[in-house]
Amino acid sequence: MSSTLKENGGGVSDLYGENSATEDQLITPWNFSVASGSTLLRDPRYNKGLAFTENERDAHYLRGLLPPAVFTQDLQEKRMMHSLRQYEVPLHRYTALMDLQERNERLFYRLLIDHVEELLPVVYTPTVGEACQKYGSIYRRPQGLYISLKEKGKILEVLKNWPEKSIQVIVVTDGERILGLGDLGCQGMGIPVGKLSLYTALGGVRPSACLPITIDVGTNNETLLNDEFYIGLKQKRAIGKEYEELLEEFMSAVKQNYGEKVLVQFEDFANHNAFTLLEKYSSSHLVFNDDIQGTASVVLAGLIASLKLIGGTLADHTFLFLGAGEAGTGIADLIALEISKQTKAPVEETRKKIWLVDSKGLIVGSRLESLQHFKKPWAHEHEPVKGLLDAVKAIKPTVLIGTSGVGKTFTKEVVEAMASNNEKPLIFALSNPTSQSECTAEEAYTWSKGRAIFASGSPFDPVEYEGKVFAPGQGNNAYIFPGLGLGLIMSGAIRVRVEMLLAASEALAAQVSQENYDKGLIYPPFTNIRKISAHIAANVATKAYELGLASHLPRPKDLVKYAERCMYSPGYRSYR
Numbered sequence: 001m002s003s004t005l006k007e008n009g010g011g012v013s014d015l016y017g018e019n020s021a022t023e024d025q026l027i028t029p030w031n032f033s034v035a036s037g038s039t040l041l042r043d044p045r046y047n048k049g050l051a052f053t054e055n056e057r058d059a060h061y062l063r064g065l066l067p068p069a070v071f072t073q074d075l076q077e078k079r080m081m082h083s084l085r086q087y088e089v090p091l092h093r094y095t096a097l098m099d100l101q102e103r104n105e106r107l108f109y110r111l112l113i114d115h116v117e118e119l120l121p122v123v124y125t126p127t128v129g130e131a132c133q134k135y136g137s138i139y140r141r142p143q144g145l146y147i148s149l150k151e152k153g154k155i156l157e158v159l160k161n162w163p164e165k166s167i168q169v170i171v172v173t174d175g176e177r178i179l180g181l182g183d184l185g186c187q188g189m190g191i192p193v194g195k196l197s198l199y200t201a202l203g204g205v206r207p208s209a210c211l212p213i214t215i216d217v218g219t220n221n222e223t224l225l226n227d228e229f230y231i232g233l234k235q236k237r238a239i240g241k242e243y244e245e246l247l248e249e250f251m252s253a254v255k256q257n258y259g260e261k262v263l264v265q266f267e268d269f270a271n272h273n274a275f276t277l278l279e280k281y282s283s284s285h286l287v288f289n290d291d292i293q294g295t296a297s298v299v300l301a302g303l304i305a306s307l308k309l310i311g312g313t314l315a316d317h318t319f320l321f322l323g324a325g326e327a328g329t330g331i332a333d334l335i336a337l338e339i340s341k342q343t344k345a346p347v348e349e350t351r352k353k354i355w356l357v358d359s360k361g362l363i364v365g366s367r368l369e370s371l372q373h374f375k376k377p378w379a380h381e382h383e384p385v386k387g388l389l390d391a392v393k394a395i396k397p398t399v400l401i402g403t404s405g406v407g408k409t410f411t412k413e414v415v416e417a418m419a420s421n422n423e424k425p426l427i428f429a430l431s432n433p434t435s436q437s438e439c440t441a442e443e444a445y446t447w448s449k450g451r452a453i454f455a456s457g458s459p460f461d462p463v464e465y466e467g468k469v470f471a472p473g474q475g476n477n478a479y480i481f482p483g484l485g486l487g488l489i490m491s492g493a494i495r496v497r498v499e500m501l502l503a504a505s506e507a508l509a510a511q512v513s514q515e516n517y518d519k520g521l522i523y524p525p526f527t528n529i530r531k532i533s534a535h536i537a538a539n540v541a542t543k544a545y546e547l548g549l550a551s552h553l554p555r556p557k558d559l560v561k562y563a564e565r566c567m568y569s570p571g572y573r574s575y576r
């Protein structure tokens with residue numbers, strides 16, 4: 001046993017700590033056996049339900065435990081989709097899909113991959129938002145790993161309780177800013193679970209390599225604190241040193257247990273923690289923040305693509321944001337950086353055409369002292385402006401981006417003002433779920449008299465306006481994180497860099513076809529997402545190799561093909 005392994009408690013090659021444990025240390029007596037009979041039917045990873053063949057039914061003691069019919073996976077898929085479509089309430093579809101995931105994992109992913117446009121709004125925004133709000137009452141079986149203040153000092157042991165040992169991606173939340181729904185505490189677990197199901201379905205990361213985690217430090221949501229069915233800690237949120245120490249223990253335990261190359265995606269933290277955590281851990285861990293960085297990458301891709309429709313370069317445009325938090329300032333940063341890269345102008349200059357409005361009005365120089373650190377770079381010289389409409393009139397943006405988490409804030413007057421200043425106003429209503437969208441697709445097209453180019457965080461159906469059908473795009477980080485994650489994993493990257501986010505944006509924008517543009521789309525349809533993710537992964541991996549951050553060597557020649565080969569496929573395997 002090398003001294004390094006002893007020091008790090010076993011490291012990645014001694015996952016259970018058995019080899020490195022001394023005689024007086026406790027270890028877990030893991031026992032692995034071949035599943036058969038009802039145990040096999042209850043194991044979602046291996047269960048195939050009616051698709052077990054006659055031979056498998058004999059060999060694995062399944063005779064009599066299943067009805068006589070033998071179905072193909074195709075037929076199971078058809079049956080399941082038929083059954084899902086009977087539910088009119090989206091939340092019922094959600095629970096039916098979660099049940100399937102816990103019963104037959106491969107069938108679940110087969111459905112999700114083959115019907116991505118239909119099922120994405122169920123496992124993801126908007127329905128996942130409602131599921132989180134009602135998590136306590138729809139709760140059946142635990143999903144993911146819960147780490148609460150009670151586990152302080154024992155987080156490494158908690159990680160070891162998770163049955164899968166070879167983890168590649170962790171999505172972690174502390175539940176404080178779940179979509180635009182605020183603090184949902186422990187019930188935020190629906191988000192890491194949903195995001196990771198997309199890592200598998202959209203990015204091809206195998207399900208057993210995905211670990212959803214919720215860190216429960218309490219909640220400030222009074223409704224939840226008074227709810228007898230609330231599943232989390234009934235106390236106010238820990239802050240300051242107590243919070244930081246728990247997170248520090250978590251991040252160290254993750255590295256100790258899974259090594260340097262496990263990707264940690266921070267998700268739906270409130271902005272007073274999100275920026276600090278990202279800054280603190282990005283030089284020591286493979287981390288990225290989906291709300292700050294993933295969102296920035298997807299919006300930049302949409303902007304690059306939209307230039308084909310509205311003309312000019314990014315530098316020719318003026319940007320106005322409603323919302324100056326994680327998503328808003330994250331996007332603004334990446335746009336400024338890309339313009340600086342393209343024009344060679346310093347980033348301090350390129351920021352000047354990007355303006356943000358927060359709950360107190362336009363961010364301007366006179367507010368500098370009182371601004372949170374992430375807003376300060378955007379405090380340009382201008383007289384104070386209170387509301388969005390006045391800001392639109394004063395700044396005359398060509399692009400309006402909503403990242404406020406507040407619905408109905410792009411009013412008729414705001415959209416009309418955008419349309420009176422621009423032949424083709426570009427409008428992104430990014431807040432989730434649908435109830436928080438700054439405006440609907442129908443409002444954007446109607447109020448702009450069919451001239452807006454529109455994308456939203458949650459999906460909207462196509463809209464008919466004066467005989468023409470407009471198909472809105474979905475500007476959601478779900479386009480980016482699965483491919484970004486796959487690129488990091490397949491190259492064995494050890495750090496995330498901004499160049500990788502830019503590479504992901506360029507790859508996504510390049511996937512928008514002429515046919516998409518002809519329909520006014522600035523994002524490709526989700527139906528092709530696995531191909532899109534392979535291209536994003538390849539571009540990200542290319543950057544990882546160029547930057548010397550990749551550890552998977554030698555570099556595969558054709559990274560797109562390699563990405564496709566790495567992807568999990570949900571077809572059943574035959575059992576001996």
Ligand SMILES: NC(=O)C1=CN([C@@H]2O[C@H](COP(=O)(O)OP(=O)(O)OC[C@H]3O[C@@H](n4cnc5c(N)ncnc54)[C@H](OP(=O)(O)O)[C@@H]3O)[C@@H](O)[C@H]2O)C=CC1
Nearest residue numbers: 179180323324325326327358359404405431432457476477
């Ligand atoms: N489409 C996508 O892929 C993504 C969408 N989002 C969505 O973006 C939204 C915001 O997320 P995030 O940036 O993380 O949240 P933050 O809490 O970090 O930021 C919200 C910002 O909106 C401002 N704001 C709140 N209310 C108003 C108002 N009435 N008028 C003007 N500004 C207002 C806040 O102002 P102040 O600072 O003064 O409090 C703050 O600057 C959420 O709904 C989320 O779902 C997030 C990530 C990805």
Ligand SMILES: CC(=O)C(=O)O
Nearest residue numbers: 179268291432476477
């Ligand atoms: C999409 C997403 O990450 C959010 O709304 O928070």
Ligand SMILES: [Mg+2]
Nearest residue numbers: 267268290291
């Ligand atoms: Mg999020």
